[in-house]
Amino acid sequence: MPLEAGLLEILACPACHSPLREEGDELICGGAECGLAYPVRDGIPVLLVDEARRPA
Ligand SMILES: [Zn+2]
Numbered sequence: 001m002p003l004e005a006g007l008l009e010i011l012a013c014p015a016c017h018s019p020l021r022e023e024g025d026e027l028i029c030g031g032a033e034c035g036l037a038y039p040v041r042d043g044i045p046v047l048l049v050d051e052a053r054r055p056a
Pocket residue numbers: 013014015016017018029030031034035036
């Protein structure tokens with residue numbers, strides 16, 4: 001399910017405040033040293049560091 005238009009522009013990684021990009025069912029942090037992947041559940045981004053997937 002695509003995110004609401006414009007939503008990505010106002011979202012930022014809670015860990016490092018870098019912009020996020022949508023990738024499949026996740027929002028990926030663009031921070032070079034962060035890169036956390038946040039899940040999107042039912043179209044709602046879960047921007048919690050505890051819920052984020054660490055980059056491989
Ligand atoms: Zn980040």
